[in-house]
Amino acid sequence: MAIRTKKKILISNDDGIHSEGIKALAKAMKSLGEVYVVAPDRERSASSHSLTLYHPLRVEEVAKNWYAVDGTPTDCVNLAINGILKMRPDLVIAGINKGPNMGDDITYSGTVSVAMEGTLLGVPSIAMSLTAKSNFNFNPAADFARRLAIFVLKNGLPKDTLLNVNVPNIESEEIKGYMVTKQGKRVYGDAVVEKTDPRGRKYYWIGGDDLGFVHSKDSDFLAISKGYISLTPIHLDLTNHASLKEIRKWSL
């Protein structure tokens, strides 16, 4: 089926506009439509779904259709749609993030928050992450992003639902395929480091002990550990519907 009008694709991330991951993603999207990149001017990891309300935001067009914003990933998507582009794109896609966004960690994730903001503003949205800490190979993730984008541009997504995709950092031919997964659970540790400065005052670093994950069936963590791409449908309704009945019985 021929696509009559050119599709508009908005790309953002939390690693910043100069990240290799966003360049790989923009390249992969290029042949699918008109690509706009609106991304933070610097790294904004773990910024979560935060929004800048107390200072004005500056935008710089660093190349044609590439805009750097001194704000969070969420700011970028909001500003792109409501301020810079003044139109609703056909797809919002985030990444490719240098590092995984799985399990409970997605509540902190700037990458997932890009797709959350896209979804809130009514645009089908995808978050792409590469599950490695170094030696990033963006090719398999870029290829899968392209396949997925073609599908979503044609078929849309379930209502109020985004796709959170994590890709193993291995060669394309080693990837076993993809699995539709559930958000897994990380095992958390004591991740704070206490230090003393030269003037004897204490300060703290929040760390990130990697203690592994709960081996639950169909989880994002499990798919990655087995060499599959993980694709999790995420929605923005955080209500624990299953608990409503029980809680309605409480007498406070």
Added chain:
Amino acid sequence: MAIRTKKKILISNDDGIHSEGIKALAKAMKSLGEVYVVAPDRERSASSHSLTLYHPLRVEEVAKNWYAVDGTPTDCVNLAINGILKMRPDLVIAGINKGPNMGDDITYSGTVSVAMEGTLLGVPSIAMSLTAKSNFNFNPAADFARRLAIFVLKNGLPKDTLLNVNVPNIESEEIKGYMVTKQGKRVYGDAVVEKTDPRGRKYYWIGGDDLGFVHSKDSDFLAISKGYISLTPIHLDLTNHASLKEIRKWSL
């Protein structure tokens, strides 16, 4: 039933340690156990569940068991449990926030993120918000927080679930009671304001058009509009389980 050991209650917020709301909440919790306040040194609204990873965090003990942190609400809870107090409290409670945290807005909320971090660290957690923009009357919210805390300290909460509580800003005797609700849906508008600085450069403010909410049954918005306290059970599993079957049928 007598409580044998003194319960430990950790309070935080996103309005900052000097907010009237946190003082009202600490006062309400006082008779229930040992109260610790670890909160941002200044306002951090819309900071969402963001975590500070790239600069060290300073902590100042501003009064006995009151600690000001130059970080986000999530930092405060993480640092309190893993760094400052070095113990797991029996309850984490956030607020009382000056303003509502309902519908999709909770994904941006610093107040709810306090309870999210508490939940992730295995502590029963509650978020308290007052649904007003000015002339705050904290009494009914403080009273309800106390009733709820007594119940939760005794009975705990469903697994991985926090309580998001919104209280109408009216006199105690006008409140009709409480309703167990679902997260509602806001109607969003174009909320970006474009301005030009004295040097002719454009800048942007992200606004917050209040266009109301979708009138869905049992929603948080509806409870408040009818004069009830809204109590929504929130969990951290964002998987859209209902869509898994459909998405597994896709051929990408």
